[in-house]
Amino acid sequence: MKKRKFLYLGLLLSLCLLxxxxxxxxxxxxxxxxxxxxxxxxxxxxxxxxxxxxxGYGGSDTQNKWLDEVVAPMxxxxxxxxxxxxxxxxxxxxxxxxEKEANKTSGNMDVLWINGENFYxxxxxxxxxxxxxxxxxxxxxxxxxSSDLDVxxxxxxxxxxxxxxxxxxxxxxxxxxSMFNGDYPTSAEKMLTWAKANPGKLTYVAPPxxxxxxxxxNIIYETVGYKALNDAPATKxxxxxxxxxxxxxxxxxxxxxxxxxxxxxxxxxxxxxxFADHQIAMTFSYNQMYAATQKKAGVxxxxxxxxxxxxxxxxxxxxxxxxxxxxxxxAAVVLINTMLSQKAQTERLKLKYGAVVPPYSAAKxxxxxxxxxxxxxxxxxxxxxxxLADKRLPEVSGKKIPIIESLWKEYVLNAD
Amino acid sequence: xxxxKKLILLLSPFTIFFCFVFVSAFIKSIVTSLGYYPLMGLxxxxxxxxxxxxxxxxxxxxxxxxxxxxxxxxxxxxxxxLALALVLQRSTGPVGRxxxxxxxxxxxxxxxxxxxxxxQLLSQTGLVPSLLVHLGWxxxxxxxxxxxxxxxxxxxxxxxxxxxxxxxxxxxxxxxRSLDRRYSAVGQxxxxxxxxxxxxxxxxxxxxxxxxxxxxxxSFNFGAYExxxxxxxxxxxxxxxxxxxxYVQGDLTQMPLIMSLNILLSLFAVLCAGAVLYLSRRLPxxxxxxxx
Numbered sequence: 001m002k003k004r005k006f007l008y009l010g011l012l013l014s015l016c017l018l019x020x021x022x023x024x025x026x027x028x029x030x031x032x033x034x035x036x037x038x039x040x041x042x043x044x045x046x047x048x049x050x051x052x053x054x055x056g057y058g059g060s061d062t063q064n065k066w067l068d069e070v071v072a073p074m075x076x077x078x079x080x081x082x083x084x085x086x087x088x089x090x091x092x093x094x095x096x097x098x099e100k101e102a103n104k105t106s107g108n109m110d111v112l113w114i115n116g117e118n119f120y121x122x123x124x125x126x127x128x129x130x131x132x133x134x135x136x137x138x139x140x141x142x143x144x145x146s147s148d149l150d151v152x153x154x155x156x157x158x159x160x161x162x163x164x165x166x167x168x169x170x171x172x173x174x175x176x177x178s179m180f181n182g183d184y185p186t187s188a189e190k191m192l193t194w195a196k197a198n199p200g201k202l203t204y205v206a207p208p209x210x211x212x213x214x215x216x217x218n219i220i221y222e223t224v225g226y227k228a229l230n231d232a233p234a235t236k237x238x239x240x241x242x243x244x245x246x247x248x249x250x251x252x253x254x255x256x257x258x259x260x261x262x263x264x265x266x267x268x269x270x271x272x273x274x275f276a277d278h279q280i281a282m283t284f285s286y287n288q289m290y291a292a293t294q295k296k297a298g299v300x301x302x303x304x305x306x307x308x309x310x311x312x313x314x315x316x317x318x319x320x321x322x323x324x325x326x327x328x329x330x331a332a333v334v335l336i337n338t339m340l341s342q343k344a345q346t347e348r349l350k351l352k353y354g355a356v357v358p359p360y361s362a363a364k365x366x367x368x369x370x371x372x373x374x375x376x377x378x379x380x381x382x383x384x385x386x387x388l389a390d391k392r393l394p395e396v397s398g399k400k401i402p403i404i405e406s407l408w409k410e411y412v413l414n415a416d
Numbered sequence: 417x418x419x420x421k422k423l424i425l426l427l428s429p430f431t432i433f434f435c436f437v438f439v440s441a442f443i444k445s446i447v448t449s450l451g452y453y454p455l456m457g458l459x460x461x462x463x464x465x466x467x468x469x470x471x472x473x474x475x476x477x478x479x480x481x482x483x484x485x486x487x488x489x490x491x492x493x494x495x496x497x498l499a500l501a502l503v504l505q506r507s508t509g510p511v512g513r514x515x516x517x518x519x520x521x522x523x524x525x526x527x528x529x530x531x532x533x534x535x536q537l538l539s540q541t542g543l544v545p546s547l548l549v550h551l552g553w554x555x556x557x558x559x560x561x562x563x564x565x566x567x568x569x570x571x572x573x574x575x576x577x578x579x580x581x582x583x584x585x586x587x588x589x590x591x592x593r594s595l596d597r598r599y600s601a602v603g604q605x606x607x608x609x610x611x612x613x614x615x616x617x618x619x620x621x622x623x624x625x626x627x628x629x630x631x632x633x634x635s636f637n638f639g640a641y642e643x644x645x646x647x648x649x650x651x652x653x654x655x656x657x658x659x660x661x662x663y664v665q666g667d668l669t670q671m672p673l674i675m676s677l678n679i680l681l682s683l684f685a686v687l688c689a690g691a692v693l694y695l696s697r698r699l700p701x702x703x704x705x706x707x708x
Contacts, residue, residue, distance in 0.1 A: 125668075
């Protein structure tokens, strides 16, 4: 009998909780959505004393340190408290879509780190607020040309003033000077020739790993060209027809890879370790300064040299966006402008903050920053801003990426 | 003294919270898998996603592979655990007690710890191959056998065995200790051999606990993501990795299909558990119901 009493008590308790929860959400729904400020000075005024919440991938220590040690104090000086919530983008989007399904007008995320396919989804579901452009973000007008390709399109999706770039990424190779004898494979063809002469000394991370997938796309750009892939319809049959030569190339390379291509490293960390031990001659990264940061971390030595393909490598930007349900859009605007400021971006170039290249247009980049990047190229074997800009190729639509990955799996990984 | 009432009261906040979150997520998955996903304008209930899933050849081969793999690794863990538990049971005194304590340690360490240890020690760039190369026993790290991301999935099996053998030992030891030894004594007195005592007396009494442990191990091996993700061979993908990769590709129109794959995975694990439980009840000793 007594057991049953407890059961009732438990049920009652949960019912109370449910009712409370229901009240809480209905109250919030009654609030009207916060509006974007009309100017930056207005935003600064409204943001004072507020807390701004940043949601983004939290797996990068250097990025977290940059936000905590550089951006947070800069925000504090403007009277705004920065709260950083580490969360993966698919969880963030899930949360936002749930909010939308529940018809909530005010959530708890002010600024998101987003790009590519996730942006495409967020835009399609009408989750993001705009226009967020140079009119309310003065640093965007100051440092970024509105005609830059990466400001107009994110992985071939029109941005329409819903995103602001805040970091620049480009695929680079890091090769071992001693193993390559200073002669790096700067084209797919050279890579194949070298692999045939030195079997077992190359490998790549298996897609769908983010960077491994970019390597495969770079090989496609090399073998059939960016344009052919970009023009191909986003269907499995359409893409297969176009990238057939690339898949053939990867299959020709396969027996000369580490472990004869029977297995691949699963994470870039594994590949880096193999590279550091000289088990393989080459690794790669989406961070242009990777050779420098890894040298500083003591993983790579001066033997690690950055190079790119002569025809160029894929580059993309990291973006920030403000969700429609942001509780404090004035503070969100202040945060975005601060993250884009010369001071914050200069700090971010330091190795301890991950050495991320700013998303500034080449013509508008402050000379001090250009010099700094070029100096690193000299001492830590990365590349100059000029080389990087000259050898930069755009991303294709995010829709095509999973298709390419599944084709790779079917025709290369499981070919025999 | 912790009475039953107190125990229920203490556990209720967690249980209520857990049930609420778990049940609502589960219901949402079912509803989505049936094609109700208003976010993408899908509002008609249909079984077509399940039909698509069950006709997908990759999904079916991956499922079969995962099933065999989970069965094999859970079975090995149960056999190893049973053997070790019997040995430990026999050695009463400090050695046995120490062994029991030692067996509890891996149960507490999370899988990710074991994964990292394996990667650091046994991958070709790990400590063990480097040591062997330094000692001159190996010509180069590439001659060390591939134990992680290898085609035979040895890395994953090692991780599971490391975690699950001790788990089986701990759960069996608790039963073995409470067994009435007079049964075996009677058997011996009547002239039964050691094997007969084990087969007709001990095994039926510990069988429910053993099969319970098997169910837990099997369900985990069938549905675990992080171990096959980090240690698995990309060519022989296991089901959870297959589904999760599908999920993070972020194509929202595929969500109902992904959820139906998920439900099928859960359903399958539950069915297997049910079958094993049924078997356990039917076998000699089953009426003891796990020996309370």
